[in-house]
Structure formats: C-alpha cells, structure tokens
Amino acid sequence: xxxxxxxxxxxxxxxxxxxxxxxxxxxxxxxxxxxxxxxxxxxxxxxxxxxxxxxxxxxxxxxxxxxxxxxxxxxxxxxxxxxxxxxxxxxxxxxxxxxxxxxxxxxxxxxxxxxxxxxxxxxxxxxxxxxxxxxxxxxxxxxxxxxxxxxxxxxxxxxxxxxxxxxxxxxxxxxxxxxxxxxxxxxxxxxxxxxxxxxxxxxxxxxxxxxxxxxxxxxxxxxxxxxxxxxxxxxxxxxxxxxxxxxxxxxxxxxxxxxxxxxxxxxxxxxxxxxxxxxxxxxxxxxxxxxxxxxxxxxxxxxxxxxxxxxxxxxxxxxxxxxxxxxxxxxxxxxxxxxxxxxxxxxxxxxxxxxxxxxxxxxxxxxxxxxxxxxxxxxxxxxxxxxxxxxxxxxxxxxxxxxxxxxxxxxxxxxxxxxxxxxxxxxxxxxxxxxxxxxxxxxxxxxxxxxxxxxxxxxxxxxxxxxxxxxxxxxxxxxxxx
Numbered sequence: 001x002x003x004x005x006x007x008x009x010x011x012x013x014x015x016x017x018x019x020x021x022x023x024x025x026x027x028x029x030x031x032x033x034x035x036x037x038x039x040x041x042x043x044x045x046x047x048x049x050x051x052x053x054x055x056x057x058x059x060x061x062x063x064x065x066x067x068x069x070x071x072x073x074x075x076x077x078x079x080x081x082x083x084x085x086x087x088x089x090x091x092x093x094x095x096x097x098x099x100x101x102x103x104x105x106x107x108x109x110x111x112x113x114x115x116x117x118x119x120x121x122x123x124x125x126x127x128x129x130x131x132x133x134x135x136x137x138x139x140x141x142x143x144x145x146x147x148x149x150x151x152x153x154x155x156x157x158x159x160x161x162x163x164x165x166x167x168x169x170x171x172x173x174x175x176x177x178x179x180x181x182x183x184x185x186x187x188x189x190x191x192x193x194x195x196x197x198x199x200x201x202x203x204x205x206x207x208x209x210x211x212x213x214x215x216x217x218x219x220x221x222x223x224x225x226x227x228x229x230x231x232x233x234x235x236x237x238x239x240x241x242x243x244x245x246x247x248x249x250x251x252x253x254x255x256x257x258x259x260x261x262x263x264x265x266x267x268x269x270x271x272x273x274x275x276x277x278x279x280x281x282x283x284x285x286x287x288x289x290x291x292x293x294x295x296x297x298x299x300x301x302x303x304x305x306x307x308x309x310x311x312x313x314x315x316x317x318x319x320x321x322x323x324x325x326x327x328x329x330x331x332x333x334x335x336x337x338x339x340x341x342x343x344x345x346x347x348x349x350x351x352x353x354x355x356x357x358x359x360x361x362x363x364x365x366x367x368x369x370x371x372x373x374x375x376x377x378x379x380x381x382x383x384x385x386x387x388x389x390x391x392x393x394x395x396x397x398x399x400x401x402x403x404x405x406x407x408x409x410x411x412x413x414x415x416x417x418x419x420x421x422x423x424x425x426x427x428x429x430x431x432x433x434x435x436x437x438x439x440x441x442x443x444x445x446x447x448x449x450x451x452x453x454x455x456x457x458x459x460x461x462x463x464x465x466x467x468x469x470x471x472x473x474x475x476x477x478x479x480x481x482x
Contacts, residue, residue, distance in 0.1 A: 003317040004148045010321030011157060014328050015164025017183060018176040028355045031173035032102045032340055033258040038178070040264050045181040046174075046255035046333075047268050051078055051276055052188045053330045054139030057323045060279060061306075062299025064286025067228025068213075068220025071283050076233075077240035079273040084245025086269035090262030091402050092247060101257060103337075104250045104394070105345030111401035113466055114410030115348075121394065122345030124421050125250035126338045128390035130369060132249075133334045135387075137162060137374035139300070140327035146304035147320035155375060161328055162371045169332045170360050174254055177332045184325035191322035192281040195303075198310035199288055209288045217290050232436035239440040243392030246399060250391070251337025331370075338366045386428055389440025393420030393447050406466040412454035420447030 025031035038046070056074070064071035092107070101107050104125060109118025140161050145154035168176045196206070203209045213220055223230050243249070247256065259265050282303055289302045292309060307319050339362040343355055350358055397413045400406060423443035427434065434442065 003313050003320070004144075004150065004153050006314070006317035007144055007147060007153075007320050007324060008157060008160065010317075011161050011164065011324050011328070014180055014183065014321075014325050015161070015168055018164070018168030018180045018332065019171055020176070020179060024171050025173040025175070026356060028340070028344065028352065028359065029100075029102060031356070031359075032254050032336065033096075034174055036097055036258055037260045038255075038258045038264070039260055040267060042178050043255060043259045043264050044268050044272070045185055046178055046258075047252075047265075048185055048272060048275055049181050049255075049329050049333060050249070050252060051272070052185060052278070052326055054136050054143075054323070054327045056279055056282060057188075057326050058139050058142060058300045058303055059135075061282040061286035061289070061303035062301075063228070064283040065289050065293070065297065065302045066299050067225045067232070068217075068223070068287065069283075070223050070225065070228035070233050071286065072280075073233050073237045073240075075276050075279050075283075076237045077244060078276045078279070080237075080241045081244035082269045082273045084241075085247060086266055088245065088247055088398075088402065089256045089259075089265040089269065092253070092256050093259055093262055093265060096253075096257040102254070103340045103344055104248075104253045105341050107253075107401065108397070108413075109345065111406050111466070111468075112410040112413060113469065114414070117410040117414045118345050119348070120414050120417065121397075122250075122341035124417065125391065125394070126341045126346070126366075128387050128421070129249075129251060129334050129338050130366070130373075132387040133331055133338070133366065133370040134373040136327040136331040136334065137370050140324050140331075141374060142300055143304055143320050143323040143327070146301055146308070147316050157324070158371060158374060161324065161331075162367050165328055165332050165335060166363050166367045169335050170363055174258055174336065177329065177336065180325070180332065181329050184322075184329040187322035187325050189278065191319045192278055194311065194315055194319060195285060195307060196281050198307070198315075199284065202310045203288060203291075206284060209284060209291070212291055213287055220287060220290060227436060229436050232438075235436065235438040235441045239392050239438045239444075240388050242395050242444070243388050243440070246395040248391040248394040248398060249337075249387070250341055251333045254333070254336060254340070331367075335363055335366055339363045386424070389424040389428070389438065389443065390421050392440045393417050393424065393443060396444075396448060396451060406468070408451070408455050409458045409463050409466065412451050412458055415454050416447045416451035419450045420444060423447070 060071055060074055095101065095107065099110050103122065105118040105122035108121045109115055137158055141154040141158040144157040145151060199209065200206055219225055223233055247253065256265060285303050285306050289306045293302065293305060297305065307316050311319065339359050342362045343359040347358060394417060397417060400408045400413065420443045423446055424439050427439040
C-alpha cells in the first residue's frame with residue numbers, strides 16, 4: 001500500500017511540475033519551440049530524454065535476459081548516432097531559424113517545395129509515433145503493476161499519467177517538457193545507482209555477476225543466442241544509427257529547433273555519447289536476472305522483478321517513480337510531435353487562432369489511442385523497432401534536403417518513403433519471417449530503388465533541381481505565431 005501511494009504521488013508530482021508555468025502557451029510557435037533560445041543545459045536534458053526511456057528501463061533489461069550481450073546494440077547505436085547528429089542538427093536548426101520550421105513536415109514541404117509531400121511525411125511520422133507512445137504508457141503501467149503487485153493500480157496509474165501528460169503538454173508545451181525532463185534524468189540516474197548498489201551487495205560485486213554468467217550461462221556472453229545473433233546486432237544497430245543520425249524521429253525536431261545555437265547542439269553531441277554508458281546498468285540487471293529468475297520470465301518484467309528481489313519496498317517505490325518519469329517525459333514529447341504534425345501539416349489550412357484548439361483535440365485523441373492499446377499490452381522492444389523501422393525510411397530524403405541545392409524532386413522522394421514505410425508495415429503485421437534481420441533495414445532497399453528509378457524518370461522528362469524560394473524570416477515567423 002505504501003509503495004502504491006508513493007508511486008501515485010510521484011506521478012502526480014511529475015505532472016504538477018509540468019503544469020508549473022504561470023501562463024498557458026497560446027501560440028503554436030511558442031508552444032512548440034519557445035523563443036528558439038534554449039540554453040545548453042535545457043537542450044541537453046531535452047535531447048538526453050531519448051536515451052533514458054521506458055525501453056532503457058524495461059526493454060533493454062529484457063533483451064539482456066533473453067539475448068545476453070547482444071542488448072548492447074542500444075549503446076552502440078545511441079553512441080554512434082551522435083557523430084551524425086553533430087553535423088545534422090545544427091544544419092536543421094539553421095534552416096528552421098531562417099525559414100520558420102516547427103516540424104519535420106515543414107522542413108520537407110519547404111525544401112522540396114511540395115505541400116503534399118509535407119502532408120505525407122507528417123501523416124506517416126504521426127502514425128509511426130503511435131507505437132512509441134504506446135510503449136511509454138504500457139511500460140508505465142507495467143512498472144506500477146510489478147512494484148505494487150496490483151493490476152488495478154496498473155490501469156489507474158496509466159489513466160492518471162495519460163491525463164496529466166495531456167494536460168501539462170497542452171498547457172506548457174516545450175517549456176513544461178523541459179522542466180520535467182530535468183527531474184526525470186536526475187531520478188533515473190539515482191534509480192540506476194540504487195539498483196547497481198543492490199546488485200553489488202547481492203552478488204558480492206558486479207564482476208561476480210559476469211564470473212557466474214561465464215560459468216552458468218556462457219552463451220549469453222557470445223552473441224550466439226537464437227534470435228539475438230550477430231545479424232540481429234548489426235542490422236538493429238545499423239537501422240537505428242541511420243534513422244537517429246538523420247534525426248528522423250519527428251518528436252525530436254522541436255528540441256533541435258528550439259536550441260539557442262548550432263554550437264549548443266554540437267556541444268551536446270560531443271558529450272551525450274558518454275551519457276549512454278549508464279545503459280550498461282539495466283543490461284547488467286538483465287544478465288544478473290538469468291542467475292535468479294525462472295527461464296520463462298517475461299522480458300519486460302525483469303528489471304522490476306529483480307529490484308523486488310534485491311531492494312527493500314520503499315526503494316522499489318523510488319525505482320518505480322523514476323520509471324514513471326522515464327515514461328511520462330518521452331510520452332509528452334511524442335504527443336507534441338504527433339499533434340504538431342497533424343495540426344500544422346496534415347490539416348494545415350486552419351487560421352492561427354484555431355490551430356491551438358485543434359492541437360488540443362489531437363493531443364487527446366493520440367493519448368487516448370495509445371492508452372487503449374497500452375491497456376492491452378505489447379512487447380516493448382518490438383514497439384521501439386517498429387517506430388524506428390518506419391521513421392528510418394525518411395533518412396535518404398533528409399540527407400538530400402540538407403544539401404544547399406536540393407537535386408531530387410518531391411515525387412521520387414514521396415514514392416520512396418511510402419514504399420519503405422509500407423514494406424515495414426507489411427513485414428510487421430503479416431509477421432513475415434526474416435530471421436534476425438531488422439525489417440527497417442530491409443525496407444531501405446526498395447525505398448532507395450524506387451528513389452533512384454523515379455528520379456531517373458523525372459530527369460528524363462526534363463526535371464531539374466528544386467528551386468528554393470527566398471522568404472523574409474521575420475514575416476514568416478510572425479505568421480506562425482499569431
């Protein structure tokens with residue numbers, strides 16, 4: 001009962017911090033990117049939010065439990081991705097400042113001079129984020145259920161957290177998300193340290209865990225586990241590196257566009273790879289669980305079940321609150337990503353005064369759908385890879401659009417994105433067996449093939465480079481804020 005009260009109280013406190021702003025954000029621009037002046041540490045916590053999520057907390061420990069050291073693919077892709085983001089995000093921020101972008105859809109529409117392409121990208125991006133939003137809400141409910149042992153507490157916490165996320169995102173926008181992101185990362189680091197301490201005490205030191213694994217389950221240290229072999233490691237790492245390096249997750253665009261300067265983003269890209277090392281802790285928990293938990297234990301339950309084995313109840317409550325924050329912060333950013341894409345790019349013809357009203361409705365619908373799917377439950381790792389697989393299909397087009405001259409037309413780009421996304425969807429929902437291959441990486445092949453053929457046809461018919469139209473930044477920004 002005490003743990004349940006602690007967790008519900010923690011969830012309410014997290015939501016309350018997001019609502020701490022004295023005034024509601026009333027313009028789409030201020031709500032999404034503020035004054036485009038976020039300093040280094042605000043940008044740091046907003047960008048770091050993608051590293052410590054429900055997947056890091058639950059999914060990664062589960063993959064380690066089932067697949068051993070293959071779970072380090074997450075550290076590999078998150079670390080390598082920052083090399084690409086060092087160059088990509090300052091360029092995105094520069095174009096966004098000059099051209100008034102609020103979303104990825106704005107970027108595609110402007111760079112390819114195509115309204116319909118902006119709509120297609122926004123629609124696919126919004127749909128691809130729904131599984132990722134579901135992942136966060138599912139994970140939060142699972143954390144509460146495991147910590148309290150109550151199924152009713154699970155459902156109640158999911159509903160409360162979803163309502164609070166919807167309210168504070170609608171009220172405060174990116175400023176509220178930034179405040180909660182700072183608290184979330186502090187709580188996550190504290191929770192990881194607590195768990196690591198518990199492991200060290202229970203197993204006579206962390207090295208003792210690996211010594212026992214080498215004796216009792218040596219296969220887990222070799223990447224030879226069925227389904228988690230080198231093919232899984234390489235393809236899962238590649239597809240996520242490609243997607244992450246080109247910032248293809250739509251909800252990560254507002255933090256980039258809101259940064260004070262490109263130098264702020266470059267500084268984050270230099271230091272955030274070190275931050276990923278904290279992910280070794282949930283991986284270690286998953287490996288240690290092999291020595292304690294039954295073989296058939298569900299992967300998503302491993303971290304919290306192990307916490308219950310090695311920590312007193314009140315510390316399990318602290319770990320669960322940190323896990324709730326790890327769900328609520330990414331969920332809030334994802335909701336913002338979905339609502340801005342739908343309101344600004346898919347619908348797009350609204351008067352500025354009505355945009356925020358429609359935006360609020362989209363927030364409610366998106367949260368409601370994810371909550372409904374989350375109550376049914378799904379595999380957390382699979383949901384993450386589905387989102388990454390679809391959004392990675394934007395990567396070739398983003399690379400093309402970042403150049404000073406855009407040499408490929410909107411139709412080839414649009415057809416390639418649609419082809420790649422449909423390929424991922426068909427493979428996923430038809431459950432086509434691929435062995436250990438990642439569907440998103442496979443889908444890049446028809447994506448690129450269609451892109452090359454369609455562009456060749458366009459050029460043969462007299463098509464040229466895309467003409468970039470000069471705009472007055474001040475006038476454009478004013479039009480998006482009033």
